[in-house]
Amino acid sequence: MLLQIGRIPTLIVSSPVMAEQVMKTQDHIFANRPTNKIMEKIFYGQKNTSFSQYGEYWRQAKKMIILHLLSNKKVQSIQPIRDDEVTLLLRRISASSCSVNLSEMIRDTTNNVVSRAILGKYLASDKKKNDEFHYSLNKAMELIGEFRVEDFFPSLAWLGKLTGSSDLVNEVYRIIDGLSSAVIDDHVARDKAEKPDFVDVLLRLQDDPNADIVYTMDEIKAIFMDLIAAATDTSYITIEWAMAELVHNPEAMEKVKEEIRGIAGKKSMVEQHDTNKMYYLKAVLKEVLRLHPSVPMLLPRESMEDTKILDYDIPKKCRVIVNAWAIGRHPDYWEMPEEFQPERFLNSSMNYKGHDFQFIPFGAGRRACPGIAFAIATVELLLANLLNHFDWKLPGELRGEDLNMDEAPGLTTRRKMSLVLVAEPRS
Numbered sequence: 001m002l003l004q005i006g007r008i009p010t011l012i013v014s015s016p017v018m019a020e021q022v023m024k025t026q027d028h029i030f031a032n033r034p035t036n037k038i039m040e041k042i043f044y045g046q047k048n049t050s051f052s053q054y055g056e057y058w059r060q061a062k063k064m065i066i067l068h069l070l071s072n073k074k075v076q077s078i079q080p081i082r083d084d085e086v087t088l089l090l091r092r093i094s095a096s097s098c099s100v101n102l103s104e105m106i107r108d109t110t111n112n113v114v115s116r117a118i119l120g121k122y123l124a125s126d127k128k129k130n131d132e133f134h135y136s137l138n139k140a141m142e143l144i145g146e147f148r149v150e151d152f153f154p155s156l157a158w159l160g161k162l163t164g165s166s167d168l169v170n171e172v173y174r175i176i177d178g179l180s181s182a183v184i185d186d187h188v189a190r191d192k193a194e195k196p197d198f199v200d201v202l203l204r205l206q207d208d209p210n211a212d213i214v215y216t217m218d219e220i221k222a223i224f225m226d227l228i229a230a231a232t233d234t235s236y237i238t239i240e241w242a243m244a245e246l247v248h249n250p251e252a253m254e255k256v257k258e259e260i261r262g263i264a265g266k267k268s269m270v271e272q273h274d275t276n277k278m279y280y281l282k283a284v285l286k287e288v289l290r291l292h293p294s295v296p297m298l299l300p301r302e303s304m305e306d307t308k309i310l311d312y313d314i315p316k317k318c319r320v321i322v323n324a325w326a327i328g329r330h331p332d333y334w335e336m337p338e339e340f341q342p343e344r345f346l347n348s349s350m351n352y353k354g355h356d357f358q359f360i361p362f363g364a365g366r367r368a369c370p371g372i373a374f375a376i377a378t379v380e381l382l383l384a385n386l387l388n389h390f391d392w393k394l395p396g397e398l399r400g401e402d403l404n405m406d407e408a409p410g411l412t413t414r415r416k417m418s419l420v421l422v423a424e425p426r427s
């Protein structure tokens with residue numbers, strides 16, 4: 001579907017065939033990201049990897065984050081952090097006397113894992129700062145996911161002031177910049193002999209005469225804050241929806257618990273290597289990402305030249321939105337698409353790498369998500385331990401089918417209502 005919104009032509013892709021054209025056959029033409037006023041403000045002129053313009057800066061930044069953070073070797077090396085944070089989460093849940101706000105707890109855990117992996121410590125030093133960060137991240141995701149008149153009608157930019165959205169963007173920027181500046185100050189002041197974390201690696205390039213690229217302080221802030229934002233929201237939303245779908249579908253819940261507990265045996269903690277044998281758990285996760293891809297429209301792309309897709313003329317600078325949410329529910333490709341049926345993935349070779357265009361929760365092609373290994377390791381370990389340690393139910397007399405399954409609007413699809421559950425220690 002091609003829409004002319006204001007000055008910007010916008011192509012909406014909702015079928016696997018067209019998605020393959022955009023993200024594989026003509027990936028070289030559609031690998032750019034459009035400029036976005038909010039991203040420009042929050043990420044210092046869109047210098048974050050995920051929204052940076054296609055070109056040398058993006059190429060180097062992506063190479064750098066894969067090498068120093070997201071390769072399989074690096075993902076394995078932060079296993080102690082994951083174990084530590086999962087242990088803390090289980091303790092916190094055990095210590096709660098009645099129902100727990102699982103959404104909040106999982107969000108904090110995934111944020112702690114990624115912050116420690118990138119910064120060597122927690123992002124926020126106290127609860128107030130932590131709440132402020134999540135508030136600003138929520139608002140940023142909502143603002144970026146919203147239709148903003150000024151992005152399509154630049155002459156109407158003054159509307160932002162009238163509706164108050166400009167003030168909100170400034171507030172989000174102030175909070176995020178405050179936290180990231182504190183991280184930089186702390187790293188600059190530290191003893192250089194310490195084991196370098198990801199931020200140290202970026203900073204040390206500034207003193208390296210042989211470095212291919214040297215980043216400014218603003219670029220460094222944009223790169224690491226982008227990663228924290230990209231990793232926190234997406235991973236916690238996936239676990240949140242997985243727990244919601246399992247409570248909503250008691251049969252799948254029993255099956256997955258049986259598998260996890262059979263493999264974990266009497267161990268108090270499921271270990272990462274145990275999850276390799278948990279095929280039903282893996283199928284549950286795929287089914288969750290099919291029905292609730294945490295970035296439902298992927299990230300927007302932009303054509304870099306005039307082109308043709310099948311018989312359609314697509315102009316240069318056309319914005320492209322790939323609707324992964326609709327593709328995951330496409331009735332020509334999925335039987336009973338609205339049903340939660342992890343079994344459909346049990347004997348299937350479909351994976352997350354973006355080779356099967358009816359299943360693209362991590363995108364595909366050059367701009368695909370580089371954090372798959374990082375995300376899956378965290379999500380599987382957390383979920384397996386939550387299900388191994390506790391039996392979960394809704395508070396009071398509520399039953400699985402009573403659970404509200406509405407989604408909130410935004411770039412990422414959180415649940416509209418926080419997931420509040422009762423955790424009973426496994427008998």
Ligand code: HEM
Nearest residue numbers: 050230231234235295298299362363364367368369371375
């Ligand atoms: C369940 C978890 C996650 C999901 C569902 C997810 C999904 C996505 C999607 C859909 C995109 C856009 C792909 C496209 O435009 O084709 C993306 C991009 C990106 N993701 Fe993830 N992501 C997850 C976790 C992570 C993690 C853990 C990290 C890093 C620690 C990460 C870092 C990035 C980056 C840097 C990009 C931008 C890539 C580029 O533009 O070249 N993501 N992700």
